[in-house]
Amino acid sequence: MEERTPVLEMRDIVKVYSDGTRALNGVTIKVYKGEIFGLLGENGAGKTTLMKILFGMLKPTAGKIFFQGSEVHFKSPADAIARGIGMVHQHFTLVEVFTALENIILGKEGHGLFSKIDVKNAKKKLQTLMDELNFQVPLDVPVENLPVGIQQRIEILKMLYRNVDVLILDEPTAVLTPIEVKELFDVLRKLKAQGKTIIFISHKLNEVMEITDRVTVIRKGKVIGTVNTSEATPQLLARMMVGRDVVLRIQKKPHKPGKTVFRVEDLWVKGDRGEDAVRGLSFEVKAGEIFGIAGVEGNGQSELIEAIAGLRDVEKGRVYLMGKDITGKKPRELYDMGMAHIPEDRTHMGLILEMSVMENAILGMHWRREFSNGWRLIDWGKVEGHAKELIDEFEIVAPGTRRPVKSLSGGNQQKLIVAREVSKRPEFIIAAQPTRGVDVASTEYIRNYLVKLRDEDKAVLLISADLDEVLQLSDRMAIMYEGQFMGVVKPDEVTEEQIGLMMGGVSQ
Ligand SMILES: Nc1ncnc2c1ncn2[C@@H]1O[C@H](COP(=O)(O)OP(=O)(O)O)[C@@H](O)[C@H]1O
Numbered sequence: 001m002e003e004r005t006p007v008l009e010m011r012d013i014v015k016v017y018s019d020g021t022r023a024l025n026g027v028t029i030k031v032y033k034g035e036i037f038g039l040l041g042e043n044g045a046g047k048t049t050l051m052k053i054l055f056g057m058l059k060p061t062a063g064k065i066f067f068q069g070s071e072v073h074f075k076s077p078a079d080a081i082a083r084g085i086g087m088v089h090q091h092f093t094l095v096e097v098f099t100a101l102e103n104i105i106l107g108k109e110g111h112g113l114f115s116k117i118d119v120k121n122a123k124k125k126l127q128t129l130m131d132e133l134n135f136q137v138p139l140d141v142p143v144e145n146l147p148v149g150i151q152q153r154i155e156i157l158k159m160l161y162r163n164v165d166v167l168i169l170d171e172p173t174a175v176l177t178p179i180e181v182k183e184l185f186d187v188l189r190k191l192k193a194q195g196k197t198i199i200f201i202s203h204k205l206n207e208v209m210e211i212t213d214r215v216t217v218i219r220k221g222k223v224i225g226t227v228n229t230s231e232a233t234p235q236l237l238a239r240m241m242v243g244r245d246v247v248l249r250i251q252k253k254p255h256k257p258g259k260t261v262f263r264v265e266d267l268w269v270k271g272d273r274g275e276d277a278v279r280g281l282s283f284e285v286k287a288g289e290i291f292g293i294a295g296v297e298g299n300g301q302s303e304l305i306e307a308i309a310g311l312r313d314v315e316k317g318r319v320y321l322m323g324k325d326i327t328g329k330k331p332r333e334l335y336d337m338g339m340a341h342i343p344e345d346r347t348h349m350g351l352i353l354e355m356s357v358m359e360n361a362i363l364g365m366h367w368r369r370e371f372s373n374g375w376r377l378i379d380w381g382k383v384e385g386h387a388k389e390l391i392d393e394f395e396i397v398a399p400g401t402r403r404p405v406k407s408l409s410g411g412n413q414q415k416l417i418v419a420r421e422v423s424k425r426p427e428f429i430i431a432a433q434p435t436r437g438v439d440v441a442s443t444e445y446i447r448n449y450l451v452k453l454r455d456e457d458k459a460v461l462l463i464s465a466d467l468d469e470v471l472q473l474s475d476r477m478a479i480m481y482e483g484q485f486m487g488v489v490k491p492d493e494v495t496e497e498q499i500g501l502m503m504g505g506v507s508q
């Protein structure tokens, strides 16, 4: 049989970021003209990095790119677009105060000052394009007034207006409603019929099964395999996506959970765009139990945490802490009632980087009696003593309690947050992405500390995009997808395939 020649090949691509992260470790993909090529992989697999390299946004550490028969070296997205490769990002890059039309022709027709003729022609050309595809956007409305699904269409049209042959879509359905997904897929099929090549990035198994012709699965910067979609099953893809390496196990002995400490009942929470980010969740966390929530990021985890930590409105449903209804209570009240929160974004919510280590060590509890003198003023001597205790107990490497917290390494900053939150002596701890971006030694320390809290009969809610972490630490775990749990399982009673299916949106 004759070997087809790919229109695009990325060969042996390696990417090491400046901080030493090896995001891609020799990845080769081949894409054929006129196909919808799927790139599947869980969080952090390297999908976006690979596509940014293709689109000229990042320089590969090693490897080659061949396009339409010759090797290419794109120095910028403009370079890539000029050669016929366009990309629509997970986070849009439109100018908010400009109209759709302005955004689309910006940088293409002239240099900002458009003559009347240009605009008229551009509009006509665009209208034809939209009619052909049955893919309409209002051209004269400022982008900021348009819903996100329409903004994505504008990004796509912007690339098509530049006549790209290859269109890269990075997790395009993450921001779309089911109807918008269907409409997008219709357009992708039309583009394919016109001979365009689509690279479709996703972690959603049913979408990959529905829209792609072939799929390459990557995991931790390596290609696991490539299959024809018609010969694949969600089960096969799930196994390829999450197959686990042998990981160092954390010391964790069996521990019998006690009474229910925390409970959520039919919780609904809206996201920033007004969508239902959390859709009717119910679960409980017991004393002496780590309840983990896994799943690809952006499936409502952040909104869930914010709602139960008093940082976001609850639309519907109730939250209980030790039998008391705490729905809608403020963070400070929650802390006083026995909740602690290790937030996912430590530099925005967890710490004030310009402030000293000791000030950060009492953040959120400075009103407590133990830190005040008789005059309701903060007693800095007591605060410093407290900070020193935390530094000792948690083995935090800090140049001094009075130095700004930004002088600590990421791992030590995170340990300081954990130390502070735990020193509130909570009964219930929310640990959100507790080891993200943290060095190995601190990661091990923090993970073992969470297990220690559980052994001391605290209730721990762990939310992490790191599946290994959830598998290692949890007594029970749920997999979250589009605001719901696809299943609640025990880590040692579940197969990789089952987890992969749940992460990809197939309920168990
Ligand atoms: N700018 C960066 N600096 C350092 N590491 C990064 C950077 N961007 C991504 N990474 C890391 O590279 C890996 C791959 O990330 P990414 O390509 O975004 O994966 P995916 O899109 O599949 O979720 C991850 O470990 C991520 O943390």
Ligand SMILES: [Mg+2]
Pocket (backbone or CB within 6 Å): 047, 048, 049
């Ligand atoms: Mg990505």
